[in-house]
Amino acid sequence: MTRRDLLALTTEALISLANRGLVKRAAKDLDAGVVPEVTLDADGTVHARFPDGVATALPVGAGLDAARCTCASASICRHRIGLVLAYQRQTRTGTAEEAAQADESAAGRSGPPPEPADAESGDPPVAEGRGVRSRPPETSAEARAAGSASAGAAGAEAAAAVRAGAGSVMTGAAATTGAAPASPPWSPGDVDDEALREVVGARAMTTARRLYKAGYPARVCRAGGADAVPRVELSSCTVRFLVPGELAYAHTDAGGASRGEFVVLAVWAFRAADEHGLTGDDVRLDVGGDVTDTATSGIEPALPSADQLIVDGVMHAGPTFVAELRRTAAILAGRELHWPAAAVIELAEQLTAYAERSAHHRASRVAELLVELHARHRAVVNAGASPRSRVLGTGEPARTALRRVRLTSLGARITGTAAERTVEVFLAHVDSGTVLVLRRRYATTGEGRPTGHELAARRIAGTSLRSLAAADIVSESASRTAGRLLQITDGRVARTTVLPLGTAWERLPEPLLVTDFAAAALARAELPPRLIRPRVEAEDVHVIRAAAVVDVGYHPGDQRLDAVIADAAGDTMTVSARHRAAAPGALDALAEALHRHDGESLLLSGLLSRDRGRLVLDPIAVLSGQTLLVPDLAPGIGDAALAAARDERATPLDSALETALSLLAEAAHRGVRHPSPGMHRRVRESAHELRRVGLRTAAALTEAFAATLETEDLSSRAEAWLAAQLQLLVTAESR
Known part of the structure; x- marks a missing residue:
């Protein structure tokens, strides 16, 4: 048999599991001739005995941190890395010799015939006399080493070639005559819950189910592009699947007992993306949860305060109003609506800065914050493309210890x-x-x-x-x-x-x-x-x-x-x-x-x-x-x-946008209840300029706000101001 999980460990994967210094030290030792004797047990366990007497063993289905080593190190050491690199080199050497023998036989040259493949496993045998004993029969444990998921074996087969002298694995499709079409890339979502439980344990599964029920955001990145391995970015850590079909080599920067639950959450994120047809290289989604009420966002307690500020203006907001904003922020934070809560806190800070005549206050920033609260609310209740968690900041754990x-x-x-x-x-x-x-x-x-x-x-x-x-x-x-x-x-x-x-x-x-x-x-x-x-x-x-x-x-x-x-x-x-x-x-x-x-x-x-x-x-x-x-x-x-x-003279488009945004920020600062003399005329002129440069939607909404200034309907004024300001901000950012 062949331990494909060990062959699939690239240099970068080993560095992720240990560190660059250990990998370089282990490779340097091998290059210097400090080569361990590598043997395989019948159950697939790989042993390495080093010249200094240190013995290391790596069972099937276990990661490097679960390997046994007689050295003094309590964590991943150079001997465990050396075992992997030595196994890769010696397996490659044996395979290369068999290929050379096959070439000689095909050319009709004299010499011993190539040794046949193992009858049970179909793998080329490991050469004897090079520190690796002959292969035992395949067992169920060995089958798991080849990949528990249906696509796992195919993914592991691809990682087979080892660069001589560097201890690095070169991943890629094997070059075989008459090879079948390439299998779809392996997805961690193919791993079932029973296989997950075997790796992480029942306690981690229970914790993960509780987090799944609450719901969590995830960014699913498939193999390719900037990263050669699949990964999931969770709110508190990143999980990378370094070896196809082998969860024991899943790497996360979370430390301690929480590692297992995050691996489970990452697998479920891939599974959810697969089930919903989100097969892009980089997708974001909400996983789990039970969001049945899409008519509300949870931001509702903050909206009346925002509307009141639009109507009455920053100029007329006193300490009592600031205190009310801080109480509202606490309510939102208690609901785990962290992004709206942060916006309300910043709004309170802006009002405080204005009262203290601090340079930190900016009328344009206040206008942006007022629109932000309504924009986040509408993005949720209107079922926008952005996941709910990305808009509201839900599912954000307090703190995660890192390894x-x-x-x-x-x-x-x-x-x-x-x-x-x-x-x-x-x-x-x-x-x-x-x-x-x-x-x-x-x-x-x-x-x-x-x-x-x-x-x-x-x-x-x-x-x-x-x-x-x-x-x-x-x-x-x-x-x-x-x-x-x-x-x-x-x-x-x-x-x-x-x-x-x-x-x-x-x-x-x-x-x-x-x-x-x-x-x-x-x-x-x-x-x-x-x-x-x-x-x-x-x-x-x-x-x-x-x-x-x-x-x-x-x-x-x-x-x-x-x-x-x-x-x-x-x-x-x-x-x-x-x-x-x-x-x-x-x-x-x-x-x-x-x-x-x-x-x-x-x-x-x-x-x-x-x-x-x-x-x-x-x-x-x-x-x-x-x-x-x-x-x-x-x-x-x-x-x-x-x-x-x-x-540099501003373009007409820039001037039209900046003038309109400045006017609406001034309106919110004074309050739409208290428009300055000439505000109605200036807003209409601004709408005309927006239309002249081709921004018809922004012009129409700005014109609609100007029209409300001729009425006594304060609610209509506030709503028209919001619509115009939102359109202007998005246009200014995206054009």
Whole structure:
């Protein structure tokens, strides 16, 4: 027999199960001649005895963490990795010799005939005299090793070739004469619940059923594209199926006893996608749950407050109204409607900022938040294309402990108010292709309002912020929330290692790493409107590879630095950063780094968005050659003389949209009950301009709002304002 599960383990799969260092060490030992004696038992267990006396055994149906090893390590060790690599090499050697013998026989040359295939298994025999004993008869356990699901065996057969000297498996279809047509790709959804129970146990199945009954969101990614293996992104972790038909090798970044239940949830997510015909490479869906009431969203407690604010205006909202908003947010959070609750909290913060005359207040942002609440409500009750969980933020567990994870820092962002400073370190989890956020808040006291440069020396997880923002991090004491917030326990610093960043950004997977601006723009255009997307800032963080810096300029009126970068095809993107008091030296440092670019590899991390038909990156860090700059941590007070930006006249379309949005934001600020003198005329003129540039729907809705200003029906005014503002926001984002 052949242990196809071991042959199917690629180098990247082994790195996911262990770490890169162990895999390299095990391969190096084999290359140096430190080769174990590998034997197979009748039940399919593979044994390896190393020259130093260490013995390792890997039973059928068990993952590497269940292997037995006599060394001192309590977890996956180099001996277990060495067993897999040695088995792969020796099996390949035996197969190669048989193929050579077959070639000689076919050519009529003298020599011994090729050894026949095993009569029971149909597999080529393993060569004797190379540390591998002859194959025992096939058993039921061995059949499971070939794949418990119907398509599992076909998928495992494909992973057969091993690169000599590297210990890597090259996956692909086997080249056989007269081969049958390729089988459909294996789906984890093919695994039945009985097979699941055998792997994860009854307790994990019970917990998973409880979570299934409550319902949960999932992103199902089939093999191919950026990842060679199927995976499922759950709210709190990612599950990757490294070997077709072998759940023992399912890998998740969740640690502890919760691993099994997440594997089950991932299998059920694939099963639900298969049953609903969602066979695309990347689909999102809600799994389980019992949502029979589609006439309500749960956001209803917040809608009257939003409507009242539209009617009476921010100018007339007092502390009592803000307190009511906070109570409403608590109600929504209690219902696990996390995204609407966050919108209500932000709305309360905007009203507080206005009362305190803080620069944090923006009338345009208040208008967006008012529309967001209604947009999320309507997207649910009208059965929109976005899953309910994506719109409302339901099914979000509080916190999930992670097993050993490797994270690549993408830089840090410093924000703040008069009362506190907020530090956010963005970290890419390479295995899952997601970005997590490590957040710390520091209260400001007296006149002490530290800048980002001063905060850079603060220690987080046992190391300075400056180091953490430019490092590779390996941690066994981390946990994450569904909102992608990461926590590293400071009390267990010994289990967190901070390493140099090196070239880690170059190895980031797509679409986290963006190299084609046109493809990125198309992908952004296909997203749902921002008003109903999840409120997870890290979802928009990407690393951009730029081939050239076309232009850099400063807008003094907006205190904004804009740069135009281009990819290898010449498509462009705008890098746009605004001055913040918490990071006064950021713009100067960013401008210098972009001006200094001399053709070396240029990578920028940041929040990617689509605005007015163009890609815009709000930068977090810049990697030019081997030099990483985190602008928010840079020294300086912002006194450098920056070159002025070119005076770019807005297009008629941009002007019409911006004027209309500004007018409607003003109307909400004052309240539609209290329109300013001339508001009716200005809104009608704005509608005329919208129609002139071809935005007929937006023009009609804006005109309808203007018409309500001539009536005393406040409810109609509020409804017309909502319809017009919603259309304008979606148009501005998607055009």
